[in-house]
Amino acid sequence: MVQTDCAIPPVASGPGSPTVVRTLRILRIIAIAGGLVESIVFRNYIFPDDISYLEIARNYAAGRWSLAINSYWSPLLSWMLAAPMKWPGIPAYWEITVLHVILFLAYLAAMVLAERLAVRLAEHARLPQELLTTWYVTAWSIFLWAALYGVRMLF
Numbered sequence: 001m002v003q004t005d006c007a008i009p010p011v012a013s014g015p016g017s018p019t020v021v022r023t024l025r026i027l028r029i030i031a032i033a034g035g036l037v038e039s040i041v042f043r044n045y046i047f048p049d050d051i052s053y054l055e056i057a058r059n060y061a062a063g064r065w066s067l068a069i070n071s072y073w074s075p076l077l078s079w080m081l082a083a084p085m086k087w088p089g090i091p092a093y094w095e096i097t098v099l100h101v102i103l104f105l106a107y108l109a110a111m112v113l114a115e116r117l118a119v120r121l122a123e124h125a126r127l128p129q130e131l132l133t134t135w136y137v138t139a140w141s142i143f144l145w146a147a148l149y150g151v152r153m154l155f
Contacts, residue, residue, distance in 0.1 A: 020132045024115070027140040034148050035107045039100050046096055054095055057081035077102070107147060114143040 046054075052073055059068035060082035068078065084090060084098045118139035127135055 017129050017132070020129070020136065023133045023136055027136060028111070028115075031111050031140065031144055032108070034144055035104055035111075038148055039104050043097070043100060046099070050096075050099055053077050053081060054099060057085055061085035077106075110147060111143065114139070 056068050056070070056073055056075075056078040059065075060078055069075070080102050081095075081099060085095065090098075118136060121139075122132060122135055
Protein backbone atom coordinates (compact mmCIF):
# COMPACT_ATOMS: atom_id res chain seq x y z
CA MET A 1 0.00 0.00 0.00
CA VAL A 2 1.37 3.42 -0.97
CA GLN A 3 1.30 6.12 1.63
CA THR A 4 -0.03 9.39 0.13
CA ASP A 5 0.04 11.73 3.12
CA CYS A 6 3.83 12.08 3.37
CA ALA A 7 5.35 15.53 3.23
CA ILE A 8 6.72 16.40 -0.19
CA PRO A 9 9.42 19.04 -0.33
CA PRO A 10 8.62 22.17 -2.33
CA VAL A 11 9.28 21.53 -5.99
CA ALA A 12 11.38 23.82 -8.11
CA SER A 13 9.33 25.09 -11.00
CA GLY A 14 12.05 27.30 -12.38
CA PRO A 15 14.14 29.80 -10.51
CA GLY A 16 11.47 31.37 -8.33
CA SER A 17 13.02 32.76 -5.16
CA PRO A 18 14.76 36.15 -5.24
CA THR A 19 18.02 34.56 -4.08
CA VAL A 20 18.02 32.07 -6.94
CA VAL A 21 17.11 34.77 -9.50
CA ARG A 22 19.90 37.02 -8.23
CA THR A 23 22.37 34.12 -8.28
CA LEU A 24 21.43 33.29 -11.88
CA ARG A 25 21.91 36.94 -12.91
CA ILE A 26 25.36 36.99 -11.30
CA LEU A 27 26.29 33.71 -12.97
CA ARG A 28 25.15 35.01 -16.36
CA ILE A 29 27.25 38.16 -15.94
CA ILE A 30 30.29 36.08 -14.93
CA ALA A 31 29.79 33.77 -17.93
CA ILE A 32 29.44 36.64 -20.42
CA ALA A 33 32.43 38.43 -18.90
CA GLY A 34 34.49 35.23 -19.04
CA GLY A 35 33.61 34.73 -22.70
CA LEU A 36 34.46 38.35 -23.52
CA VAL A 37 37.77 38.16 -21.67
CA GLU A 38 38.72 34.99 -23.53
CA SER A 39 37.73 36.56 -26.84
CA ILE A 40 39.88 39.61 -26.12
CA VAL A 41 42.86 37.63 -24.80
CA PHE A 42 42.85 35.25 -27.78
CA ARG A 43 41.84 37.85 -30.40
CA ASN A 44 45.13 37.47 -32.29
CA TYR A 45 45.47 33.74 -31.77
CA ILE A 46 44.11 31.08 -34.07
CA PHE A 47 43.85 27.43 -33.16
CA PRO A 48 44.67 24.66 -35.67
CA ASP A 49 41.03 23.68 -36.16
CA ASP A 50 40.12 27.30 -36.84
CA ILE A 51 42.50 27.37 -39.79
CA SER A 52 40.74 24.38 -41.32
CA TYR A 53 37.30 25.91 -40.79
CA LEU A 54 38.45 29.17 -42.40
CA GLU A 55 39.87 27.32 -45.39
CA ILE A 56 36.65 25.36 -45.86
CA ALA A 57 34.66 28.61 -45.53
CA ARG A 58 36.82 30.21 -48.22
CA ASN A 59 36.02 27.28 -50.49
CA TYR A 60 32.28 27.62 -49.82
CA ALA A 61 32.42 31.38 -50.44
CA ALA A 62 34.30 30.86 -53.73
CA GLY A 63 31.89 28.14 -54.86
CA ARG A 64 34.50 25.37 -54.80
CA TRP A 65 32.12 22.77 -53.41
CA SER A 66 34.30 19.78 -54.21
CA LEU A 67 37.03 21.18 -51.94
CA ALA A 68 34.67 22.39 -49.23
CA ILE A 69 32.65 19.24 -48.61
CA ASN A 70 34.45 16.59 -46.61
CA SER A 71 33.65 13.88 -44.13
CA TYR A 72 35.76 15.17 -41.24
CA TRP A 73 34.84 18.81 -40.56
CA SER A 74 31.33 19.81 -39.56
CA PRO A 75 29.88 22.24 -42.10
CA LEU A 76 27.88 24.53 -39.78
CA LEU A 77 30.75 26.76 -38.61
CA SER A 78 32.15 26.94 -42.14
CA TRP A 79 28.74 28.00 -43.50
CA MET A 80 28.48 30.70 -40.84
CA LEU A 81 31.96 31.92 -41.75
CA ALA A 82 31.36 31.76 -45.50
CA ALA A 83 28.45 34.19 -45.41
CA PRO A 84 30.52 37.23 -44.29
CA MET A 85 33.32 36.23 -46.66
CA LYS A 86 30.97 36.77 -49.60
CA TRP A 87 30.25 40.37 -48.57
CA PRO A 88 32.10 42.80 -50.80
CA GLY A 89 34.77 44.97 -49.28
CA ILE A 90 35.68 42.77 -46.30
CA PRO A 91 39.42 42.07 -46.44
CA ALA A 92 40.91 38.70 -45.53
CA TYR A 93 42.55 40.37 -42.52
CA TRP A 94 39.16 40.43 -40.77
CA GLU A 95 38.51 36.69 -41.15
CA ILE A 96 39.94 35.89 -37.72
CA THR A 97 37.86 38.64 -36.12
CA VAL A 98 34.72 37.32 -37.81
CA LEU A 99 35.65 33.83 -36.59
CA HIS A 100 35.98 35.04 -32.99
CA VAL A 101 32.66 36.94 -33.15
CA ILE A 102 30.85 33.87 -34.50
CA LEU A 103 32.46 31.66 -31.85
CA PHE A 104 31.40 34.13 -29.14
CA LEU A 105 27.82 34.09 -30.45
CA ALA A 106 27.91 30.28 -30.41
CA TYR A 107 29.20 30.47 -26.82
CA LEU A 108 26.24 32.69 -25.86
CA ALA A 109 23.82 30.23 -27.49
CA ALA A 110 25.45 27.35 -25.61
CA MET A 111 25.15 29.37 -22.41
CA VAL A 112 21.38 29.80 -22.90
CA LEU A 113 20.94 26.11 -23.68
CA ALA A 114 23.03 25.04 -20.68
CA GLU A 115 20.90 27.17 -18.37
CA ARG A 116 17.69 25.72 -19.82
CA LEU A 117 19.07 22.22 -19.29
CA ALA A 118 20.00 23.02 -15.68
CA VAL A 119 16.50 24.40 -15.00
CA ARG A 120 14.82 21.34 -16.55
CA LEU A 121 17.04 18.94 -14.63
CA ALA A 122 16.21 20.78 -11.40
CA GLU A 123 12.51 20.51 -12.18
CA HIS A 124 12.80 16.84 -13.10
CA ALA A 125 14.76 16.04 -9.93
CA ARG A 126 12.19 18.02 -7.88
CA LEU A 127 14.95 19.87 -6.06
CA PRO A 128 13.82 21.85 -3.02
CA GLN A 129 14.31 25.62 -3.15
CA GLU A 130 17.14 25.39 -0.61
CA LEU A 131 19.28 23.40 -3.05
CA LEU A 132 18.61 25.41 -6.20
CA THR A 133 21.35 27.97 -5.64
CA THR A 134 23.93 25.24 -5.05
CA TRP A 135 22.67 23.32 -8.07
CA TYR A 136 22.89 26.33 -10.40
CA VAL A 137 26.34 27.36 -9.17
CA THR A 138 27.57 23.80 -9.75
CA ALA A 139 25.97 23.56 -13.21
CA TRP A 140 27.34 26.95 -14.29
CA SER A 141 30.79 26.10 -12.97
CA ILE A 142 30.87 22.93 -15.06
CA PHE A 143 29.66 24.86 -18.11
CA LEU A 144 32.27 27.61 -17.68
CA TRP A 145 35.08 25.12 -17.20
CA ALA A 146 34.04 23.11 -20.25
CA ALA A 147 33.39 26.11 -22.50
CA LEU A 148 36.33 28.32 -21.56
CA TYR A 149 39.00 25.84 -20.57
CA GLY A 150 38.05 22.28 -21.37
CA VAL A 151 37.66 22.72 -25.11
CA ARG A 152 40.94 24.61 -25.60
CA MET A 153 43.05 22.35 -23.40
CA LEU A 154 42.91 19.70 -26.12
CA PHE A 155 45.18 21.83 -28.30
